[in-house]
Amino acid sequence: MGVVRASRWVPVTGWFVATASSIALSWVALLPVLNAARADVGALPDIDQVPAADVVAPISEPPSVARQSPPAGSPRATTKKPQTSSATTTAPVRTTPATTAPTTRPATTTEDGWTVTTGGDGVRTYLRSFTVEGGQAVIKMTGEGVVSLVTATPADGYSVQKTQSAPSDLAVYFNETNHSFIIRAIWWNDAPFAEVNEIGS
Template identity: 55%
Template sequence: MLGWCAATLTSVALASVAMLPVLRTATADEGTLVSVDQLRDSGELTPRPIPAPIVTTKPPKSSSHASPSSSKSRSKSPSRSTPTSEAPATTKPTTKAPTTTTEDGWTVTTDEDGVRTYVRSFRVEGGQTVIRASDGVIKLVTATPADGYSVATVQNTADNLAVYFNETNHSFIVHVVWQADKPFAQVDEVGS
């Protein structure tokens, strides 16, 4: 019991010493901090009116004088600032939302260029992994081993990935290869 207490105390002391430079650099300089009262007095906390959205379908005609109705509305609401000259609104090209389907357990997202991205989560007794594949490239997104297991990955080529969840004399292998323009996955258990 005494040994455990000494080991714990030593690890806490070492961790504190190791973290001291980080904690010192993370301390804010109190001279640069602004109090809430100073913010309130400066007006930074007061809400500002949101300008109304301006929608223009065609460029406005140029004229030498403003219409009477617009000058009246400006004089009625002095708190609202309106820019004197506005650029015509431009329409951005609409982007098509990617379509999502499911194929052989993979979530497939097709973007506007027709590129298909495959994502799949694999859960085995040894842990969980998420793998992404697109255009012949297999990538590991995440791999989290279960208690008592370790994780290792092997990727000799861009189109071939294996994730191993290992414990003594026992492994789970998630193997993904790019084949026939899509990913192919195989899950194996090796050992006892």
């Protein structure tokens, strides 16, 4: 029985020996190739000689708004806003009252139904209102002999017409069909003169 067991292990032992021999031969054959490749690449540095990578710390706030804590025991600094007053103080302004010359109203009188006013230049103005069935007219004259119509308002059913042959002679007509009222005003003998006539019916 001992001879049989020994004969079984002989092939296995031979296989291990053959395999180990082939591995050793292969390693010996590859050594020149590995040495040549290592010479081209260069020797690898030791792990202790490799510099550590830079570590960037995260920034919690931008540098422009970074807050600095005051030293321990120091009072917290506070910033006060300048106070603005809503009321503006202005220095009182003294004004000198303007000196105005007293104004004198021209004297007014009445002559023969005319309202007479004398101006500062001494010229007299005459004003009179005339009312007839055909309407109403206001006529003005000056001491220089100029006659003018101020207003003329016809009554219902009438029309108004003005004629002036000269600066000192004025006539105002209030007309309806076949019927007229004529107001004539003239400067006569350095005084106003007026007359009212009715024509037709």
